Amino acid sequence: MTSEGTPGRTTTTPEESPRPGAAGRLAGRAVSRIGYGAMQLDRLRGDRDAAVALLRRSVELGVDHVDTAHFYGNGFVNDVIREALRDDDDVLVVSKVGAAPDPGGPFPLRLAQRPEELRTGIEDNLAGLGVEQIPVVNLRRLDSGHTPMPVPDDQLVDLDDQLAELTSLRDEGKIGAIGLSSVTLDVLRRALPAGIVCVQNAYSLVARDDEDLLRLCGDEDIAWVPFFPLGGARPGLPKVTDEPAVIAAAKAAGRAPAQIGLAWLLHHAPNVLLIPGTADTGHLEANLEAGALTLDEATLAELDAIPTRSPGTHHD
Template sequence: MPFAFAGRPVARIGYGAMQLSRLRDDRAAGIALLRRAVELGVNHVDTAQFYGFGLVNELLREALRPEDGVLIVSKVGAAPNPGGQFPLRFAQRPEELRAAVEENLTTLGLEQIPVVNLRRADSGPVGLQLPDDQVVDADDQLAEMIALRDEGKIGAIGLSSVSLEVLRRALPVGIDCVQNAYSLVDRRDEQMLELCLAENIAWVPYFPLGSAAPHLPKVTDAPAVIAAAESSGFTPAQVGLAWLLHRAPNVLLIPGTATLAHLEANMAAGDVPADVMDALSAMI
């Protein structure tokens, strides 16, 4: 069943476009991948201006058509950092949030971005440190996001890498989605998911199959997931994604890939039957 997100029904498996940056030297393949995603029913795409330093947004602009009815969700709070230790730097100040929205509008070729996530640094991947001059109170950031919404530059506000305390403070603003790390093997934000469910806010987990870091757990290595996959004929990745879909009706997935085969496999996660999830739940 679709979920009502930002005022429209969206399929519960969408597409995270970050990995399109791997196709910098084969733009035609990126376009083909996006067109295939639409054919498979994707109508929710997650992006950011800093993905591929603008390349990903350019590919979306070229590949997607108004009649496709795709809900585009972008994010602000970081910016490219070419030549730095990390390819990204934080850009948390209100004027930087506004500048990022303007850049997204230009590269996406839109008059309004349907949803923009404020990517904070309350939680998330370890390694990128928040400089002192980037420590900004959430209320100041939210005031800028509200202004951008009032001006019609963005349609709805989301939050990413956010704490439970900040989410609670932000609820009166009107929050449409939350993107935090969450998977079968990383359920630290269980209480936040439950709050989003109670408030009818979309929960859009990143790292849905666990961390890509070698020292952190992966869903596909969990014995229960492997056993469920072997008994059902699906892959461990498909079972891990399906577990998220079955976890709560407000969960929306945005698995990313740069290959057609993985795209089609991710979309097939919605075909994993409920009895496989029941068996998995009994094992974990």
């Protein structure tokens, strides 16, 4: 599992399609700057063929970076990826650990932060994806902001202990590289000696609390992969698509406000990679088309002037 493709609505082959958003870098290789976040494939649990077809369509359109986790749909999403992706697609699959499925519990997930739980999470991902190595694994920490699950004392685990386990797994060849998710600037600084290749935090045009963290990632050649890229992580929080400046830019460009929000992220920093998720093919194509948008300096200035109003709510 590790293709190249163009935003558009015509059927093409991976070889014919340039990467959506052009090429970025992740873990030492070129990938499409707009990838696909696979979490919402679980919404197609009742129509597995549609889930497989959606993922195949993303590859046809040039996506070669897919983000997943074993705890997405209690293994269902990874199983769809295993069926849909072929070796010659050359898609870089990124997974994460730090939580585990808990289908019988009060939440669909439980925290799984202890080193032995991280190892179990890797083994579950390997089995579900049907691979011998996961190219990149993100450690989903609890450092920044709200988590919806209870946090037992035994889940407050020292970063060094976690990185030691992930480094061992990398040395064993079970993972290729290490990333971080939901972390602070200080945590990233502490983790740099482990060779961090990406950071996933909540970040959007209306939630730019982590600008210093983004800047450090750029300085260290670390990919910045925001989740909640359009804000609105919870009811009542600001949404990028509600901003008057975004709506005006969309009207002027003949595009949807969501496309403007995604395009702004790509313009904002060269190390930004996007993984918008959807269970709808039309929405998928619209997301990828955002990579073809060019925002002029005047529009960027209007968008940059939008204040950050969203508190740091980092969870996925």
